[in-house]
Amino acid sequence: MKKNLSNIKKSKYYLDKNECVAIPTETVYGLAANAYSNKATSKIFKLKKRPKNNPLIVHYPNLKILKKDCVLNKNFFKLYKKFCPGPITFVLKIKKNSKISKNVTNKKNTLAVRFPNHKITIQLLKKINYPLAAPSANISTKISSVSPEDVKDEFGKKLKFILNGGRSKIGIESTIINLTSKPEILRLGGMQIKELNKVLGLNLKYNKNLKKTSYPGQAKLHYSPDIPIRLNVKNSKRGEAFILIKKRKKIDKNFFYITKNKNLKEAGRNLYKTLRKIKKKKYSSIAVEKIPNKSLGLAINDRLKRASNK
Ligand code: AMP
């Protein structure tokens, strides 16, 4: 590789060679590889220790390239126009002649696609002539990365390159909606369901009991700091890290504010960073103050519940 290449060119250099590169997005950092290449995408599963049957989300710069791979429908166009690029992933039918690697789809006839809202990653996607398969840049079931430092913590020297795009602005993964038949929310995330309902004229709700077992990404244990977590706690016990959303008069060194005034967007942005910080400080248990189950609080509570499963 030539010296003094820009970071985007360096990323392209490695991706063209079928290597993985971590990329910034507004939700969380992704572990990216050429979605058309079996060799490149198999490296994602290996690095992440991800079960082979958990399909990947593919990232596109625009509709033109997506049309080659997926069958688009009315609901998709409505949501695309309003929210893309943004924190929403669409599950669509894959075209028979699509070049997407079988590793990406787990040999199913659907594909999860997204248009990330991050300047640097959009520039990269426009420079390469393939879309990027990119699950979150963390070891499977562990805490997602929201900064280059987190990615380094997860993969160390095993990863060839991290494209630095600063801290992820949303800090929680995308909302996933299945549009292959009657619309259905598969994962809560950075895009609020009520916004989707307004555009679709529907009243979708997230039903955690839906049959999502065929997607291991919806597994019960996920986003885990490997420390027991107690939710909806009023007061922490001795030695527990205490995650808070509203400023208290008392000051305690085990207090970790993800927001001080119940700002749920701010709470979402700080959630994973705070879990990582608590883990590094070697706390053996975590308590979390009650977080309102509305707007982004829904996704935050979903992540905390999964992180707290044993
Ligand atoms: P992440 O590892 O955070 O990128 O998670 C990707 C999520 O997308 C996982 O929950 C996957 O199970 C889900 N996913 C990917 N492809 C599909 C698909 N075709 N249908 C349904 N869910 C999918």
Ligand code: MG
């Ligand atoms: Mg993930």
